[in-house]
Amino acid sequence: MKRPAGGSEAASLTPVVFGFQEQAWTSSSSRDGARRLQVALLKAGGWKDSAHLLMGGKEEDHRGILGGVTRPSLSPHLHRLLPPSLLLNDDYRPENCMLGVRCLHHIVLHTAAADLRHFNQAEVVYQALFKHLYTNQAAVIQLTKSPSSPDLPPSRRKPCRHDDVLRLVLTHMEAEHKVALRRVYASALPLYVDRMGVAVCRHLQRVERVVLGYLQISDPPEETSRLKVLDALQKTIKLRLLRMEARADALLLRLLRLLVDVSSDRQLGESVRQELMDQTAASIRLLDACSHGRVQVSHLSPSEGWSLS
Known part of the structure; x- marks a missing residue:
């Protein structure tokens, strides 16, 4: 059957x-x-x-315990699902806390936005997740990375909670020295740049400081932090912000330095080295376009067999 x-x-x-x-x-x-x-x-x-x-099944006399569940389906059950999820979210044990975060994430994905806002439940969920950005548990922070909110357009200019989260993330990124947390934050940064769109200009100076700092520190063996920060830089440049032209010189110097460091680092795997050099070259090309051709670089390190043109 x-x-x-x-x-x-x-x-x-x-x-x-x-x-x-x-x-x-x-x-x-x-x-x-x-x-x-x-x-x-x-x-x-x-x-x-x-x-x-x-x-249950299609038969009327065999209705299941949960009934006919469709998506989004959790609105009628919020009063039963939110309390235990919030309790798990607040638990001192990381594994229970992570389970609570996953539960809240599932609730948000499968509940109508209007129903979540009813009785201020959306605010409760936001505050419950926001506090995890202060933890030093990389696995927990990884679960609270930038969400996708279909009810708010990415180009929204009015300051909102995304500004609060990005501001806190950038603060932690500037001071963080633990490799695991640096990787988590670097992986989240491109998501927030995507989510905020041109509104990231409100944080451009701090984004630049973070990019310059993270490109300076090696992250072997996969160089996750550097590659993710390069991704965030490229997404920021593609937004065609006028302020990027004024920052081109400092960024160019750091990118050129990165090329020199990577080309001389024999501990890097060949695939990782090539990916770093390709992404760095792509960033320089974008900077050149952003500054109307002021970055006049046609070939770099020809012995490595690649160019910017």
């Missing part, structure tokens, strides 16, 4: 709903008991499998 619509989603929920997973709140005996309970429920209700039990 054909599996009901949404069966795959329900099947993925089964270990969580019935307590099959190895978690801090489960034990071998509790997991065995959960499996026995599932078998008994399936037999008592005449359900074929766990997905059928949760979601």
Whole structure:
């Protein structure tokens, strides 16, 4: 018989709903008991499998425990889902905290924006996630990277919460020395530049300081920080901000220095070295276009077999 619509989603929920997973709140005996309970429920209700039990089928007399769930579907259940998610989000154990962040993320993705704003629930979720930007747990911060908000256009000029988040991220980036956190912040920066669009001009001076600082420090073996910062720089230049022309000289000097450092660093893998040099060259070409051809560089390090032209 054909599996009901949404069966795959329900099947993925089964270990969580019935307590099959190895978690801090489960034990071998509790997991065995959960499996026995599932078998008994399936037999008592005449359900074929766990997905059928949760979601039901097309038959009127076999309505699932969760009913017919469609997306976005969580609005009627916010009063039950938000409290435990917020409690997990506030937990002192990183693994529980990360689970709470994922729950909140899932709620935001599958709840209508108007429903989240009702009773100020959107503000509650925002404040719960914003505070994680102050933690020193790289894995937690990684989960709070720039979201996509379809109800706000990327080119919105009026200062908003994205400014607050980017301002805090840039503050942490300037002072951070831990490699893991530097990689997380550098990976998030291009997302925020994309999200803010031309509104990033409000933070251009600090973005420049961060870019110059991160390009100066090597991040072996994958050079994640440098590559992500180069990505953020290119996205910023492509916005065609008039202020970028005034910053071209300082950026050009750092990029040229980066080419020299990379070309002489024999500890770098060949693929990583080539990617760094290609992205640096792309950044210089964009700077040249941004400054109306003032950056007159046709070939750099010809022995490496590449050029800017």
